[in-house]
Amino acid sequence: MVSFSEETELSVTEMGYTRSPQSSIGPDEMVFNLKDWNLKQEYTLRSDDKLVHHFDYALVSTANEKDVIPINVLSGNKTERMDQIVILYLRTKNLSLQKRYALSAINVTPYENFLSGIFSVPIVKSIVLKDSDGFLRITPDGINEVEKTSSSPFRFNKRDSFEQEISAAPDEKRDSINRRRRDHTKIIHDILALAKNSGEIGITKIIYKCNLNYRSALRAVNELLEGKLLSIGESPGAKQKYQITTEGLLLLDDLKKFNFIKG
Numbered sequence: 001m002v003s004f005s006e007e008t009e010l011s012v013t014e015m016g017y018t019r020s021p022q023s024s025i026g027p028d029e030m031v032f033n034l035k036d037w038n039l040k041q042e043y044t045l046r047s048d049d050k051l052v053h054h055f056d057y058a059l060v061s062t063a064n065e066k067d068v069i070p071i072n073v074l075s076g077n078k079t080e081r082m083d084q085i086v087i088l089y090l091r092t093k094n095l096s097l098q099k100r101y102a103l104s105a106i107n108v109t110p111y112e113n114f115l116s117g118i119f120s121v122p123i124v125k126s127i128v129l130k131d132s133d134g135f136l137r138i139t140p141d142g143i144n145e146v147e148k149t150s151s152s153p154f155r156f157n158k159r160d161s162f163e164q165e166i167s168a169a170p171d172e173k174r175d176s177i178n179r180r181r182r183d184h185t186k187i188i189h190d191i192l193a194l195a196k197n198s199g200e201i202g203i204t205k206i207i208y209k210c211n212l213n214y215r216s217a218l219r220a221v222n223e224l225l226e227g228k229l230l231s232i233g234e235s236p237g238a239k240q241k242y243q244i245t246t247e248g249l250l251l252l253d254d255l256k257k258f259n260f261i262k263g
Helices: 078-094 110-118 158-168 171-198 203-209 214-226 246-257
Strands: 003-005 009-011 029-033 037-046 052-061 068-073 101-103 126-130 134-139 142-147 230-232 241-244
Touching: 037 068, 052 078, 052 126, 068 078, 078 101, 078 110, 101 126, 110 171, 110 246, 171 203, 171 214, 171 230, 171 241, 171 246, 203 214, 214 230, 214 241, 241 246
Parallel strands: 003 037, 029 126, 068 101
Antiparallel strands: 003 009, 037 052, 052 068, 126 134, 134 142, 230 241
16 A cells, blocks of 8 residues: 555545556656655645745655645646746745745746746646556646556656656755856846847847856847847848747846845
8 A cells, every 4th residue: 555644644545546447657747755755735834924825745764754745736727827937936935945836737838948948947747656566646636546566666866866866965965056056147237238238239248237248148139038037129131130029028027026136
């Protein structure tokens, strides 16, 4: 019997889960070891400043109950889903939690994917809790129990090893990762702000105004183009120029509104 913890300890059969004939683990899933984590539904946490935060699911460490990974399901239209990504980040930041996940039943848009990277909110189709007997798969539609069979062994993906690596990383490594993410967010903010204030901008202006080298500037511009936050300008000339898009303006407003960029 595979069991998990909610507010009280309940078994899979007591929760009425359905079995699925599929027993493989896919590339869009995040995998955790069932013996290390308890799964809770409709989970509530109170921060030090007395704010109450509600989550659709949460993984609570069996070794330390203060080690919590909140999970929310993305739903609604494009704007609502984007707001939910940012809000999930803000809630976990208020709780001083380092990890969080969003579940999505549909493919994410380029802008949602960009927000996912900026705010460190991985978006997956399901979360898997595994043990030697089988695994639980948490999706936007609910939770399924799947038994392991000899003909269909577990297949692990790179996300599993990445999660183990980050969990085992020393504080210095996590601080370095967070610092690089903040630095990257600042670069994105500066380029978008420059494009908003200047109209169309070329790579040379980005290099000098944003204090970047050519390679870093080009990499950031390509990322913004792929995320539909910048577009190719229409001004004639030999050198290509870029202009901010509506999506870029929205992200710029979010960065300022939620105070992700200081100074």
